[in-house]
Every structure is written in C-alpha cells, then in structure tokens.
Amino acid sequence: MAKQLTGDQPQGGDRLTSARIIAVQDDLVQIEVMATGRDGGHAQLVKNEVIYICPSEPNERGEQERLKAEVLRVRGMIADAQVFESTQGVAVGDAVEQSAEMLSVELGPGLLTQVYDGLQAPLPKIAAEYGIFLPRGVSVAPLDAAKKWSFVPTVKSGTKVGAGDTLGTVMEGRFTHKIMVPFGLSGEYAVSWIQEGNFTVHEVVARIADEAGNEREIQLAQKWPVRQALSGRILKGNRSRRLYPDEPIVTTQRLIDTFFPIARGGTACIPGPFGAGKTVLQNLIARHSSVDIVIVVACGERAGEVVETINEFPKLNDPKTGGTLMDRTIIICNTSSMPVAAREASIYTGITLGEYYRQMGYDVLLIADSTSRWAQAMRETSGRLEEIPGEEGFPAYLDSSIKSVYERAGVIETNDGDIGSLTMIGTVSPAGGNFDEPVTQSTLSTVKCFLGLSADRAYKRFYPAVDPQISWSRYLTQLEPWYEEHLEAGWTSRVAELTELLQRGVAVLQMMQVTGEEGVTLEDFVDYQRALFVDMVYLQQDAFDEVDATVPLERQKLTFRRVYELVTRKYDFADKNVARDYFTRLTGLFKNYNYVATTSPDHDRLLKEIDDLAAGVVSVGAGDAESTADQS
Numbered sequence: 001m002a003k004q005l006t007g008d009q010p011q012g013g014d015r016l017t018s019a020r021i022i023a024v025q026d027d028l029v030q031i032e033v034m035a036t037g038r039d040g041g042h043a044q045l046v047k048n049e050v051i052y053i054c055p056s057e058p059n060e061r062g063e064q065e066r067l068k069a070e071v072l073r074v075r076g077m078i079a080d081a082q083v084f085e086s087t088q089g090v091a092v093g094d095a096v097e098q099s100a101e102m103l104s105v106e107l108g109p110g111l112l113t114q115v116y117d118g119l120q121a122p123l124p125k126i127a128a129e130y131g132i133f134l135p136r137g138v139s140v141a142p143l144d145a146a147k148k149w150s151f152v153p154t155v156k157s158g159t160k161v162g163a164g165d166t167l168g169t170v171m172e173g174r175f176t177h178k179i180m181v182p183f184g185l186s187g188e189y190a191v192s193w194i195q196e197g198n199f200t201v202h203e204v205v206a207r208i209a210d211e212a213g214n215e216r217e218i219q220l221a222q223k224w225p226v227r228q229a230l231s232g233r234i235l236k237g238n239r240s241r242r243l244y245p246d247e248p249i250v251t252t253q254r255l256i257d258t259f260f261p262i263a264r265g266g267t268a269c270i271p272g273p274f275g276a277g278k279t280v281l282q283n284l285i286a287r288h289s290s291v292d293i294v295i296v297v298a299c300g301e302r303a304g305e306v307v308e309t310i311n312e313f314p315k316l317n318d319p320k321t322g323g324t325l326m327d328r329t330i331i332i333c334n335t336s337s338m339p340v341a342a343r344e345a346s347i348y349t350g351i352t353l354g355e356y357y358r359q360m361g362y363d364v365l366l367i368a369d370s371t372s373r374w375a376q377a378m379r380e381t382s383g384r385l386e387e388i389p390g391e392e393g394f395p396a397y398l399d400s401s402i403k404s405v406y407e408r409a410g411v412i413e414t415n416d417g418d419i420g421s422l423t424m425i426g427t428v429s430p431a432g433g434n435f436d437e438p439v440t441q442s443t444l445s446t447v448k449c450f451l452g453l454s455a456d457r458a459y460k461r462f463y464p465a466v467d468p469q470i471s472w473s474r475y476l477t478q479l480e481p482w483y484e485e486h487l488e489a490g491w492t493s494r495v496a497e498l499t500e501l502l503q504r505g506v507a508v509l510q511m512m513q514v515t516g517e518e519g520v521t522l523e524d525f526v527d528y529q530r531a532l533f534v535d536m537v538y539l540q541q542d543a544f545d546e547v548d549a550t551v552p553l554e555r556q557k558l559t560f561r562r563v564y565e566l567v568t569r570k571y572d573f574a575d576k577n578v579a580r581d582y583f584t585r586l587t588g589l590f591k592n593y594n595y596v597a598t599t600s601p602d603h604d605r606l607l608k609e610i611d612d613l614a615a616g617v618v619s620v621g622a623g624d625a626e627s628t629a630d631q632s
C-alpha cells in the first residue's frame, strides 16, 4: 500500500507536475497521474495528500495560480480531490502538482491571538494585504516568518530525546512555549547540537541524530497533518500517558458546574434549535472557564457572529492575568460564505492546534460552533462523490467521523511530568430543533455531557436555556471523589436530590395544566413552588449582569447550600396562596442576592432578609396562617 505521508516532510521545493485534470464538478476534480521520468513510472497517489491545480490561463493579475486541494479517493491512476477554492475556469488537461504532504498545519510560537481560516491562513493579514476576500490561489504563511523568538535550550548536547520531548522554550506572550522534538519521529535520538539566541520560526536551533547517526534539523516550527492525532505516536512510544479525567473545568455557569459538569479533558455537546442561545452559551464558557487556552472554531456560522467574537475578545479583560482574552485565544473561522471543503477541514485544524498546546502541559478548551454545519459540509462532499448515503443523506461514516473528532479530547501527562488537557464542546443545530436526527444522535452517543437547549425555555427567556429535563452529565458521578474532597461531602447526592425535585416540579406543572391549580394537593403545589424557586434563582443566570454572569465555584457552593436548605426544609403553609406568596418573595430576594458582589455591604443584608423571611414561615403552624398571610 501507499506509504504514510506526514506533515513534516520538506515542502515540495521542486514542484513536480505529475498529474492532470480529467473532470471538474463544483469543488471536486478528478485527476489522473501521468507517467513521469524515462522509465514511464507513475507518481504515487495517496489519500489526503495535498495537491495544487495550476490552471493554464493566468489570473487577471497575470499570475500563475495554484489552487489547493486534497485527495479524497484514489482508484488506480485516478483520484478525486476536493478543492479548497472556487474552481471557476479550471479545465480538463490543467496541470496538477503533488505536494507529497498531507493536509497540515504549522505549529510554533505565534499561534496565539491569531484568527485563521479553516486552512490556517491568517485572516487579518490577508485583509491587510488583499482586502476582505482572499484572492484565489494566494497563500499566506500561518506564522510570521520574520519575527524573532528568544530560544532557551533546556537540554544539552548528548541528551537522549524522542518525539514530543522538550528541547527548549520561548516566551509566547505570558506562555512558556515548549519547542518539542517532531511528533512524527519514532525511536530515540541524541541532541548533537543546540544553540541559544533569537531566531525566526524557520531557523535551525538544534540538531538531533538517531542511533545510526542520521541527523535532523530542529526549527521552532514544525508541521503536523491535521487528520491524525498529534499525540498518537508519542503515546504509543510511551513518551506521554493518557490520564483519566478526574476534575471539572469550572465554567462559572451554575447550571453546568453544579448540575451538568464538564470534566477537564472531557467532551460535551450543546444541541439546540435555531436561536435558543447556543452561541451565547459557548461564548460565556469560552470567556469564563478555568483553562489556559481557548480555541474557537466557528464553523459555517453567520459572518456577523464571528466578527462579533473577533471584535469582542481583544476588548475583554482576562480577570486571571490582566491581559485580554485574545492573548490566550486562537480563532478558526469559516463562515457560511467560505468554501465548504475548507469548513470540513477547520475542525481538524482547531483540534490539532489544541493538541499542540496540550502537549506543552496546558489546559485547552476547544469550542466548535456548529458541528452540524461541519457535518453538512461532509454530506455535500460525499454526495458529490456519489458515495452510498446513510440516514438523511449523511455519509455512512458520519458516526465514526464524529467519534474520531471527540476522541482527540483527553488528559495527558507528558514526559517531563506536566499535565495538559483538551476539553471539547460542540454545538449541534438540528433542523427544526428535532434531536432525532443523525448528527445529534451520533454526538449524543459520543460525548459524556449533554446540555440540551429548549425553544420553550428560550422563549420564556429562562437563560441559559439548558433544559434540565433532557440534559445529563456522566461526569457528575465520575467526578464524585473530586467533589467529596474539594467541594463538600455529600455534594453529588444533594445535587441528585434537587434534580429529582426539578422533575417533580415539571410533573406537577403538567398535572396543573390539565386540572388547574385546584386539582393538585397542597403538598404537590408546594413541591412545584420549590422546583420553580430552584429554577429561577439557581439554574437561570443573567449573562448581562456583571456579578451574576460569572459565579466562582466557591460561591456556587454557598448559594447551593442555601437553596438546598430552603427547598428541603419542612414548610407548613395554610394554603396555596400563602405558599406562592412566600416563594415569590423569596425568589425576589434571592435574585437580588445573586446580583450583589460578595464584597458588597448588601450581600450580608440580603442573606439576613432571606433567613428572616424563611424563619418567619417555618415557625408558623397551621393555626397561625392568618398572620402569615397578613405579613405578605
């Protein structure tokens, strides 16, 4: 079979046109390899190899164009390839260069703060050089080739190293960026030469040699094929270990952290109907989560939303560092107006960048919005290849593609003892909000946390519109030891108790919708009021209030304790009106409490008012009901 290509092979210096176009259909072309050389041999065709189409006519600026494409299917001397640009004017007979490289990204210092398209072209740079739209066939280097980085070796000549091991570091903003042995190498190498100083990403800073004495040059940058897990070979060679996710990331969203937590290095999805708040919730998570680095993959979203993120992040302060959020962010952006093929690639580009920083020992969060549009890109391409369609026209390999994406999340301990993680959260936007469709179903069977948004809650403006009736997180029990040790003994069982209460509340509400309030017992009605209280003051959180928008775990613990105490204590209400009145007042006070900072003088005052209100009710027996009603 064809040999495996890796991304770190030399970039096709001598450009060999070894194939030609034999058919064109939208962004798909068919190519045929030509006999090369005197012996009449053919160049090899390899799936996922990058090729360049060279149209015979120069463009309007009189330049020879080179259009990037990726081989999708090989049959003998013929291959189908998807072109990442418009194929207008591409004709049968046009020359094709083979790059002998898989679709790859360049990894090195300078990735952070960048806004890339799905193929790692830096969008702001393109905008500066060419205006808003990238002219066809233009390629701009992902990393600044002129910028110098101060490299400090951490190993000496003679040190034995292998794939992924650290050779030295540079400072990328406030981050220590490890320069690592190329991830595709196997076996052991010895450092034969290494130097300290200021270098560009392509200057040679070290040489390493294998046992046979074959030398390899090391630069600050290296390449990696996006469709392969970067840590794969390192894990196999035992130069890193996979760890079990055993702590949560703190998103500072009460509903998530308390009821449906996400593990550090875990996976979660946010399906929801059109306009239910998927993007807003993901942005909240990206902004406030306890991670080092955030990668935002905007995949087929409307351009306006992406522009908002791009404009907003550099302005938002990162409370942890005093810098801006953009300092720790990479945005990969393929809006609905960009070519479909590049959209399909963009998720892999984002994951590979995430794996790279995880391998340095950082906690990375990748958010993908939306994976449905990514799957649609896959469906379009598969349709054009006339593959046998599965459910709803999606390719039969949809499920395995989704699994192979989320599989790349996880926690890793590196060879030098650092622990890094890649957490992945994807939104799903099923048509009509119907979760019974292939992308949602495959995602649900893959991820371990499901935050399902409901149109009903969004309509009522119960934000975040995550529906506790349908959502779940396997991490709540998986992380139980962590909660016991770091938060509070009995935490998970109390959370389970309130989850049950929420369900009982919905059941009573459904009964009341049929029979009216009179049709349910006082006890049922009080349960409904308790559940509503939990919903109003704990599940709902105001994204536009400075204090309420982001609630640290410590405050969540105290708030939860109080809410739990208030809804599990024994009440003795005279009738439904008294009960309703009490919970309405309690909700009002508690919401005010949610809005005050812990340091505010109002904080303790409100807590006291809440306690007084509750104490007043509890002390009242059935006989004193009159006076309770008077008070209200």
Ligand SMILES: Nc1ncnc2c1ncn2[C@@H]1O[C@H](COP(=O)(O)OP(=O)(O)OP(=O)(O)O)[C@@H](O)[C@H]1O
Residues within 6 Å of the ligand: 272, 273, 274, 275, 276, 277, 278, 279, 280, 281, 429, 463, 464, 465, 542, 543, 544
């Ligand atoms: N947490 C929130 N607080 C207040 N308003 C919200 C919140 N979440 C969503 N909204 C409102 O709902 C609107 C739509 O939200 P958003 O764009 O996140 O939906 P979406 O599910 O991503 O939609 P689409 O399916 O179009 O991508 C927002 O513009 C905002 O007005």
Ligand SMILES: [Mg+2]
Residues within 6 Å of the ligand: 278, 279, 280, 301, 369
């Ligand atoms: Mg959205």
